[in-house]
Structures are given as structure tokens and as C-alpha cells.
Amino acid sequence: MVTTLRLGRVGGLRVTVAVTRSLDQSPHDVYLIDLDLALPDDGGPGGARFDEVPWLADLEPVLAASDALPEWVVDVTRSHRSDGGGGRAQIAVLLARGSDPAAPWPEPDLTGPVRAAFTRMVAHAAPSAPVVALPHGAALAAARAAVAELFRDVDSGLLSLTDEEHHAAEGSWSLGWALPGVARFRVQVGLVRASPTSVHVRRMPVAEVVDSVGT
Structure with a gap:
């Protein structure tokens, strides 16, 4: 039986993929993308019954x-x-790779496969306006907001920017953030062009941080 409360159109989708060593540990890598699902009247996939299966197939x-x-x-x-x-x-996937807790850093990187999956998802989502790379200020705000959303044990307002690099050809930013003695992050904004x-967002081992911004 389909009840009235189960009906409704879905106009947006957030997908997160978190990677950890075991299911009882906090993740060290988290990937996030927001997708616009144009409503059916616009020819988009945001129908009355949201179906997660095609999106999970992209992540397989x-x-x-x-x-x-x-x-x-x-x-x-x-x-x-x-x-x-x-x-x-929202679709949230947590992957535990079963790594030995004593294994050395860094963890194997799944950025390539996740980027490919997100790229497939963008192709399935609603057509968007022409893509415009984020300016510097917006990239900083997006990075800080991502840390606040994905790693809530850290007060993102206390983080300091330690280094930054603009990859103009890819339309992305690589930003280092740290709260000395507490947490350190590497954030790529614009993972998918x-x-x-x-x-x-990759949570790095806590170590001495050297501020290279502006030097």
C-alpha cells in the first residue's frame, strides 16, 4: 500500500563516501557531492518514489x-x-577496508574510483548551468564547511589555513587546515570538475604544522 506520506518529489541528492580502517573507527577519508535532481516536470530523475539503486550502482x-x-x-x-x-x-556509504591498525600511513587512496563514480552520477543528474570554478573565498568557505559537516568532533572555526594550491586547469583547490596538536586536514574542493x-576531505596524522600561506 502506498500512503500519502510516502509520496513526494525529490529535488536534490547528497552522496557521501567515507573510508575507514574498521567500522568502529572514525573515517580518514570522506568524499561528498550534492546533485540537483530536476523534478519530473522538467524531465529529471526526481520522481515521486526516489530510487537509490541507480546511484548505488554508480558506486559499486x-x-x-x-x-x-x-x-x-x-x-x-x-x-x-x-x-x-x-x-x-541522502546516500551515505561507509567502507571499512580492514587495514591493520598498526599499518603505516598513508592509507591506500580511493580518490580515482570515487571521482569516476561521482562523474557518472553528475551525468545522470539534472543538467546544470555552465560550470564556474569557485573563487578563492568561496573555496575556503566550502572547505571549512565540509570539515564542519563531516568531522563534527573538530571545531572548524578554530582551524587555520596552512597551505593552498589552485589547480586552474582542473578547476579545483587543494587546501591544508590544522588545529595544532588536535587535527590536520587536506581538503580538495572541486573533486569533480x-x-x-x-x-x-582527508584527515591526516597530527604532526607539527608549518604555516606556508603567504610565504
């Missing part, structure tokens, strides 16, 4: 890219609105 190759099949958790949530506005859906606000 990320499992194959691991050295061994990881443990995983998938969480799918969505909101519907009765006023005709587009609801929101067609999505300037897509991000990859």
Missing part, C-alpha cells in the same frame, strides 16, 4: 577498487514535501 566499482572486498554500511534517507517543493535524499562544490 569503488568496492572493486579496494585490495579486498571491504565491509560496508549504506544509509539512505529522504524527505518529502506536500507543498510541491522538492524534497532531499562538473561539480565545483564536490569535496574530498
Whole structure:
């Protein structure tokens, strides 16, 4: 039986992929992308019954890219609105690669496979306006907001920018952030060229930080 409360259009999707050594540990890498799902009247995929299967299929190759099949958790949530506005859906995937806790840093990098998966998702989403790379200030704000959203044990307002690099050809920014003695992050803003606000946040081992900004 389909009830009224289960009906509603979904106009946007957030996808996060978090990578950790084991399911009971905090992630060291988190990837995030927000997608516009134009509503059916606009010829988009945001129908009355949100279907996560095509989006999970886009992520499936990320499992194959691991050295061994990881443990995983998938969480799918969505909101519907009765006023005709587009609801929101979220797919969160946690991958535990089963690495030895004593294994040396860095962890194997899944950025390539995740970027490819996100690129496929962009192709399935609603056509967007011409892509414009984020300016410096917007990139800094996006990076800080991503850390605040994805690593809530750290007060992102206390983070200091330690280094930055603008990759103009790719339309991305690489930004280092640190709270000395507490946390250190490497944030890529513009992980997928067609999505300037897509991000990859890697939590780095805490170490002495040298501020190179402006030097």
C-alpha cells in the first residue's frame, strides 16, 4: 500500500563516501557531492518514489577498487514535501577496508574510483548551468564547511589555513587546515570538475604544522 506520506518529489541528492580502517573507527577519508535532481516536470530523475539503486550502482566499482572486498554500511534517507517543493535524499556509504591498525600511513587512496563514480552520477543528474570554478573565498568557505559537516568532533572555526594550491586547469583547490596538536586536514574542493562544490576531505596524522600561506 502506498500512503500519502510516502509520496513526494525529490529535488536534490547528497552522496557521501567515507573510508575507514574498521567500522568502529572514525573515517580518514570522506568524499561528498550534492546533485540537483530536476523534478519530473522538467524531465529529471526526481520522481515521486526516489530510487537509490541507480546511484548505488554508480558506486559499486569503488568496492572493486579496494585490495579486498571491504565491509560496508549504506544509509539512505529522504524527505518529502506536500507543498510541491522538492524534497532531499541522502546516500551515505561507509567502507571499512580492514587495514591493520598498526599499518603505516598513508592509507591506500580511493580518490580515482570515487571521482569516476561521482562523474557518472553528475551525468545522470539534472543538467546544470555552465560550470564556474569557485573563487578563492568561496573555496575556503566550502572547505571549512565540509570539515564542519563531516568531522563534527573538530571545531572548524578554530582551524587555520596552512597551505593552498589552485589547480586552474582542473578547476579545483587543494587546501591544508590544522588545529595544532588536535587535527590536520587536506581538503580538495572541486573533486569533480562538473561539480565545483564536490569535496574530498582527508584527515591526516597530527604532526607539527608549518604555516606556508603567504610565504
